[in-house]
Amino acid sequence: MNFTLPPEICALRDRTRRFIAEQVIPLEKDARQSSHGPNEALRRELIERGRAAGLLTPHASLEMGGLGLSHVAKAAIFEEAGYSWLGPTALNIHAPDEGNIHLMEEVGTHAQKERWLRPQVAGKTRSCFAMTEPSPGAGADPSMLMTHAVRDGDDYVINGLKWFITGADGADYAIIMARMEDGSATMFLTDMDRPGITLERNMDAMDACFTGGHGVLRFTDLRIPASDVLGEVGKGFRYAQVRLAPARLTHCMRWLGQARRAHDIALEYIRRRQAFGKPLAEHEGVGFMLADNDMDLHTARLHIWHTAWMLDQGEKCNFESSRAKVVCSEAEWRVVDRCVQMLGGQGVTAETAVMRIFTDMRAFRIYDGPSEVHRWSMARKLVHQADKAAAAGDQT
Template identity: 50%
Template sequence: MDFTPPERAVELTERVKTFIRDEVIPLEKQAHHKDGLSPEQLAAVRTQARDAGIYNPQIPVEYGGLGLDLLECCPVFEAAGYSLLGPLALNCSAPDEGNMHLLHHIGTKPQKERYLLPLIEGNTRSCFAMTEPAPGAGSDPTMIRTHAEKRPDHWVINGHKTYATGADGAAFFIVMARTNPDVPATEGCTLFLVDAGTPGLEMVRRIEGLTIPAPGGHCELMFENCTVPEDRVLGEVGKGFKFAQVRLGPARLTHCMRWIGAAQRALDVAGAYMVEREAFGVRLAQHEGLQWMLADSAIELHAARMMTFQASWLIAQGDEARNEAAMCKVFVSEAINRVIDRALQICGSLGISEDLPIANIYREARAFRIYDGPSEVHRMVIARRMLKQLRNERTTRI
């Protein structure tokens, strides 16, 4: 087991770090548009990323990307995540990154031409619509109520979705709907590709909250007799849950990579502040209590990296690594929040201001413990798998 990134990933990581420092971070102060960056700003910085040879690092070479596997993505995505705008600039941000991965693996050739290629080019955005308001699917995806009925040559979707990331302005939506009510949801749901503007699809509202603006926001959607052609089934009928795992496992890890980068930046800012600021006659860096906070954060980030490397290595070897990805999601989401919180505390009133990047990182990071499965649900699933294995092996001793 060797987590040493290949030379190409090391070299690419250094170029990404330079690009983020020189081209992306200076844009942060200008990003007052409701989506963080104006379309013109985003297009310009993506052109710069293309010219720098760092665009689409995760996309296969045959589609014009750099062809990195998941382990190689670890340091590159972390470097991109050093700025909250970085993944957008490199076209490796959620939800598009996960949707591109899904389309590449299970999309038909016409679907790839219609939906994947424009995403890769950065000409469109996408949305993954799974979560529903109560009493529909939230933390328990098997409670899904959105349903699709088969007609001779099309499907009709009815239902209600919420917290659909990137929905406002998305060119298309990947929608999970129940297609067979007579079997468990895990066997009776299907993924559909729904074009924006399809009659019967309504964007009800953008949901405002703690997180900072992002392209497309988080939205509430309604489907009322929304008709989609038969060829817009993504994957196979009845296998929506199975194919969703193609997206969700790697996407949880790429989230971890990006957030480790953001937490590292918060730690770097706090460390630099400690070196410069004086209190009680000495630099903050000389106060042991703050030194320990800095050390605890460095320890947790190192552990988070190693867990992410190991799970990514397993997936790169062909393993689904569901348990490892779930463990990463729990540990990393909680660890980076502790790291960012310590950084904010070290910087005091300056930390909660927008004079430093920590406040924005703090606001955005809190949601990571909820989306892609809250920590409590992942813990429940991890424990169930452990207990099932123990029962099967009958190796327990009392």
């Protein structure tokens, strides 16, 4: 296997690194942020800086105005963007927009792409993905979907309640997952200003890096024309996998950048800080944490690159993306947790960026599927593969 990146991707990675250091990190203390993420004015400034640097929406196709990056190239660029919690916004690769852009490119009609996707790739609009529901609705188990859609003439009428909808506040359009009368699921596109859509509230959350925060959305007799169905009726769960496998991996990429940032901060601190007559870095217990960080960062990167390479070969990677999501979310979390410990008092205050990274990252082990659900799914597939192998052996 060749792990060498092409020269043009190395150059783009280095340009992204400089951009984040010079244009994005200085805005991290900008007052235009709240517990629900950067506000629209800050988002637009970041977008304009990304555009001026020639780095905007690099994962989108050339036809749509992006750079047409492969999954492996995304792994390199997204990690650099993730070095700042504002970086993904500046490059227009933040969740949920990044995943929605990928889904729209794969499934949307030409008219839908021109109406919703092209402005989004240009950074002019934002979106949300409305699937998660309060109990007893869909969460880690999407089959529990309760929001329902009923055909009425040339329209579908949707009723239901969604929550943890990232970016809902201020989004221009939504992709809604709803159950059909036959029990299947369908995705619908809608402008967020249509009658029947209510943002009931924004939820207080540990993370504060997503523009628009996490909202509670209610749909009351929401009418959506049949022309605004995304893809085919009844194939919503299949399209969810088209979106989720790459989106899980891009989360891993971006958070790897944040973990590396925390590691760099802690490394610089323990090299300078003296205790018991020598720098902290020379104390064995601290040095072990540093070494463990390096191993976790490298392991996470290898999982990301391998799964990205498989996606570039046309594989679906449902199993591999689940594996990468568990490994990376837990490894990257361990890195940041150790950094807090190495920094001591500075790690639990806003004196460095590490406290912010710590609170933002904890949710990563939950969204896009908790680690336990991915482990359970992987175990089922492993047993199924073993059963198939045993059955094939019996027939020979």
